[in-house]
Amino acid sequence: MGVTRILTVFGTRPEAIKLFPVIHALEADPRFENLTCVSAQHREMLDQVLSLAGIEPQHDLDLMIAGQTLDALTARALVAIGQVLDAEKPHWVVVQGDTTTAMAAGLAAYYRRIPVCHVEAGLRSGDIHHPWPEEVNRRVIGIFAQLHCAPTQASADALLGENVDPGSVHVTGNTVIDALQWVTRRIEEEPGLASGLAELERRFAGKRIIGLTCHRRENFGEGMRDIATAVKRIASRDDVAVIFPMHMNPQVRAVMEAQLKDLDNVALVEPLDYPNFARLLSISTLLLTDSGGVQEEAPALGKPVLVMRQTTERPEGVEAGTARLVGTNAEAILRETERLLDDPDAYADMARAHNPFGDGKAAQRICDLLATA
Structure with missing residues (x-):
């Protein structure tokens, strides 16, 4: 042939x-x-x-x-x-x-x-x-x-x-697991590839990092505003900091900047390249996301994921216990985030769950x- x-x-x-x-x-x-x-x-x-x-x-x-x-x-x-x-x-x-x-x-x-x-x-x-x-x-x-x-x-x-x-x-x-393993090896060989968050890591030393990604079209409007409200309330805690690489879409930026840009322990940053995003996953205590890929990547690093969507096409993560659907309701997002922050057993159950994605x-x-x- x-x-x-x-x-x-x-x-x-x-x-x-x-x-x-x-x-x-x-x-x-x-x-x-x-x-x-x-x-x-x-x-x-x-x-x-x-x-x-x-x-x-x-x-x-x-x-x-x-x-x-x-x-x-x-x-x-x-x-x-x-x-x-x-x-x-x-x-x-x-x-x-x-x-x-x-x-x-x-x-x-x-x-x-x-x-x-x-x-x-x-x-x-x-x-x-x-x-x-x-x-x-x-x-x-x-x-x-x-x-x-x-x-x-x-x-x-x-x-x-x-x-x-x-x-x-x-x-x-x-294949996202293939990619994550590849980039992790590259970062070990060249630490400078993932040094873009170093200043924020120093600024938030001693706080638990919450990584945030949010960009889904179906969340535009009321859903996005509710997510911003939840993050603002989470950020009122003095033991956490939120790092949010903001999507380029102006419908995301306008809502998030209106509620979050002046908060001391929230960092609104430009989209991260892949090595620095992998670094964000590794330093985060947990992830709040409406992304699909994060539901697959974070469990590979033992990070619980709260999924801010009504449904997920990745039910394996929910079934395995690595992810939890919380929707866009501000009260639900706040409640489930605080449960993971304040209940070590609940956190351990999600962090130790088997990653089903590869x-x-x-x-x-x-x-x-x-x-x-």
Whole structure:
């Protein structure tokens, strides 16, 4: 057999984090020729990961336009990625997760009868509006993907429940654990990569750090205001400090700055590159988040996660005890945070729970599946 030509397509920082281990594995494997295409749906945050991982895309579509609508982005991505597919004629297209880029790339490949490998397949919340539009994006990819790399058995079971061909569904583990292990090794070799929080670590010495991430569209408006209210009340304690790398979206920043910017023990910082975000996870006592990736990463470091969403497509964390759904109600967020801060047994139960998301070998499993598909 000849070399298999792979086109890996992504556009956001979370995709880049979860796909760079796969790209590294593909590039090290003589069975493959790997080409990389980025939509740059996110620009600066994406570029940070590309630089860290040493990835130079063969195709950079640079589709980011401030304030563009989801339909405009989808249309532009679909056409631009289609042109790349026509030029490169890959044997497989690899996409990850549930972004607009992943859905558009998968659809463009389907239109050309090019098989799609879906990394992190099978996540389902059961609600098409939570998370929005990601739940629909990943369901769309699930219809036509020919290789479904499910991170957990629960994800595989969700696909099988949708009558996906069982022979195309494989449990690989989640590549985010591969990425976290890789960046942790890099930081050990080069501590300066994660020195960006040193000043805050000195400023908050002796306090318990709460890491905060918040950016989901479905939380815009009242949900975001309630989260800010909860964080303000948590920050009234003198034994904690909150570090919040704020998303670039102005709908996040306006709400959070209005309530939190003048508080002494809350640090509103610019988005962190991946090494410094890994450092934030490691120094935090617990995480408040509406992110998907944090639900997977923090348990790998023994950090409890309170998920500020109504549903999660990662129920394995909740079932294992590493994560707890608290929604966006300010009272619920405050109550569950204080329970972890004030009850050592409750904290230990979550911190010691088994991480169900992988062993750091997912990328190689995916390569092996592509080689035999």
